[in-house]
Amino acid sequence: MYVRxxxxxxxxxxxxxxxxxxxxxxxxxxxxxxxxxxxxVQVATDDVAAIIxxxxxxxxxxxxxxxxxxxxxxxxxxxxxxxxxLVRMMGxxxxxxxxxxxxxxxxxxxxxxxxxxxxxALVGVELGKAHTFTDWAKRPLSEDQIRYALDDVVYMPEAxxxxxxxxxxxxxxxxxxxxxxxxxxxxxxxxxxxxxxRRVKRASSLDRRSLAVLREVAAWRELEAQTRDVPKRxxxxxxxxxxxxxxxxxxxxxxxAVRGLNEQVARRSGDAILDAVRIGTAVPDDELPRFEKRKRxxxxxxxxxxxxxxxxxxxxxxxxxxxxxxxxxDDLERFAGGERDASPLSHGWRHSLVGADLEAxxxxxxxxxxxxxxxxxxEPCTRLEPEDQ
Numbered sequence: 001m002y003v004r005x006x007x008x009x010x011x012x013x014x015x016x017x018x019x020x021x022x023x024x025x026x027x028x029x030x031x032x033x034x035x036x037x038x039x040x041v042q043v044a045t046d047d048v049a050a051i052i053x054x055x056x057x058x059x060x061x062x063x064x065x066x067x068x069x070x071x072x073x074x075x076x077x078x079x080x081x082x083x084x085x086l087v088r089m090m091g092x093x094x095x096x097x098x099x100x101x102x103x104x105x106x107x108x109x110x111x112x113x114x115x116x117x118x119x120x121a122l123v124g125v126e127l128g129k130a131h132t133f134t135d136w137a138k139r140p141l142s143e144d145q146i147r148y149a150l151d152d153v154v155y156m157p158e159a160x161x162x163x164x165x166x167x168x169x170x171x172x173x174x175x176x177x178x179x180x181x182x183x184x185x186x187x188x189x190x191x192x193x194x195x196x197x198r199r200v201k202r203a204s205s206l207d208r209r210s211l212a213v214l215r216e217v218a219a220w221r222e223l224e225a226q227t228r229d230v231p232k233r234x235x236x237x238x239x240x241x242x243x244x245x246x247x248x249x250x251x252x253x254x255x256x257a258v259r260g261l262n263e264q265v266a267r268r269s270g271d272a273i274l275d276a277v278r279i280g281t282a283v284p285d286d287e288l289p290r291f292e293k294r295k296r297x298x299x300x301x302x303x304x305x306x307x308x309x310x311x312x313x314x315x316x317x318x319x320x321x322x323x324x325x326x327x328x329x330d331d332l333e334r335f336a337g338g339e340r341d342a343s344p345l346s347h348g349w350r351h352s353l354v355g356a357d358l359e360a361x362x363x364x365x366x367x368x369x370x371x372x373x374x375x376x377x378x379e380p381c382t383r384l385e386p387e388d389q
Contacts, residue, residue: 001050002146006059012043012050013062019045022066023075023156024094026082027136027149034225034232036085039136044153051149055139060089067094075160077101077115077152084189095184100156102179103163106172111322115152122159127151175349191226193219197289201238206245208288213280214245215289220276224269235265248277292339304336305329308358310368310375315354326354336362 003009016022027040041052041063054060067074067086074094076082078101087093104113109121116127134145141149167173182188197203197211197218206214218241225232236244240260249255252270256263266273309323309332316323327335327345335358340346345355357377360366369376 001048003050003052004056006057009052009057009060010062012048012052013066015048016043016045016066017069019047020072021045021075021157021160022072023153023160024067024079024082025076025149025152025156026085027134028081028085029135029137030231032231034229035088036081037137038085038089040149042149042153044150044157046157049150049154051146064090068092070095073098073160075100075156077118077156078112079183083183087186087189093184093186093189097180097184098160098164098176099180099183100159100163103167103176105322105325106170106175107163107166108320109322111324119155119159122162123155125155127155178348191222193222196222198291200241202242204291206242208290209281209283210245210248211289211291212283213248213277214241216276216280217241217244217273220269220272224272234262235269236261244273244277245280248281249274250277301333301336304362305332307361307368308332308336311357311361311377312354314375314377315357319353326350332358 001012003012023042023044025042026038027042028036028038030036038054041054041060043050043052043063043066052060052063064086066072067090073096075098077099079097079099083093083097100118101113101115104118105111109118113121116129119125119127128148128151134148136145164173167176194215197215200214200218203211203214217236221232221236221241224235228235237260240258243258243260244255247254247258249258252266252274255261255266255270255274308327309329312323312326312332316326327350331343331345335343335345340359343355344350345358347355357366361368366377367379369378
């Protein structure tokens with residue numbers, strides 16, 4: 001079904017209200033804009049599948065009402081970007097949600113499994129990839145494009161039910177509650193202007209005073225990109241932003257001397273950029289931002305992370321899940337460096353399955369040994385006291 005008018009959308013929504021599951025996908029473009037431009041919405045229940053054309057459907061509110069319905073589980077695959085778009089349009093997140101990519105790793109499928117591979121594994125259908133890089137903003141859509149777009153949702157309800165069955169039988173379904181609650185939290189998709197400097201490449205190369213300037217000019221760039229709805233890189237590149245912060249220009253002439261700074265941007269927004277620089281240079285010394293350095297324990301952090309990786313692999317194999325579902329290498333290094341409170345390894349099912357073991361390993365309460373060619377997690381080896389070494 002291809003929905004091209006408001007009446008068609010209302011009729012579609014009415015036909016879907018009795019379902020307990022709604023598969024959702026979107027097609028969008030954002031190469032030339034800050035905000036993603038919604039080009040298509042695909043939805044499916046067990047019985048009905050449709051694509052909705054937002055270019056010609058003027059009122060999407062009936063769809064949003066369906067997405068808000070707490071009795072319907074909204075199923076996405078790798079849905080973070082889809083949800084970000086919907087949160088901006090709806091003012092809230094669809095809820096409850098279920099992400100088949102996240103769930104698949106608990107069912108033994110590879111981490112970050114693609115949609116085609118997921119459907120082949122769970123439904124036994126081989127999907128095409130011909131329109132992976134289609135310009136979805138162009139009209140009219142071909143029959144092949146419409147069929148491809150529908151394929152992105154038509155098999156998802158069956159895949160969802162298969163995953164739920166497997167995870168429930170293995171006692172793992174509840175493990176996902178925290179992850180999915182975070183996905184349905186609008187705060188997850190909020191842009192905090194004062195934190196954008198942390199995403200700038202090579203920001204860590206700056207001293208704290210320059211970092212304060214970077215914080216202000218990065219916030220200006222983000223807000224300006226939002227206001228004009230253009231990509232951030234079109235205004236000022238990361239490299240030029242770092243150079244701005246390092247030089248802290250005080251005049252338009254000094255601003256013009258910053259390498260790589262777009263002349264048109266400098267003319268249009270020079271005063272605003274200089275104001276941001278002045279705010280950054282006026283920050284009191286005791287309030288300067290910093291990138292927290294990880295606390296190093298005895299020994300090399302890399303070696304600690306290697307040992308922790310071994311524990312993660314053992315537990316992941318025991319539970320039949322991908323190791324990266326427990327933790328990435330960066331997660332392990334941060335955990336080893338003392339950043340435990342905010343770590344996913346310190347909370348919920350990840351802590352129960354592997355985080356507690358990692359704490360014990362770092363505290364010396366358990367150790368690793370080899371038996372029968374396999375790594376075994378058990379009692380630590382006897383410690384050598386200084387006088388025994």
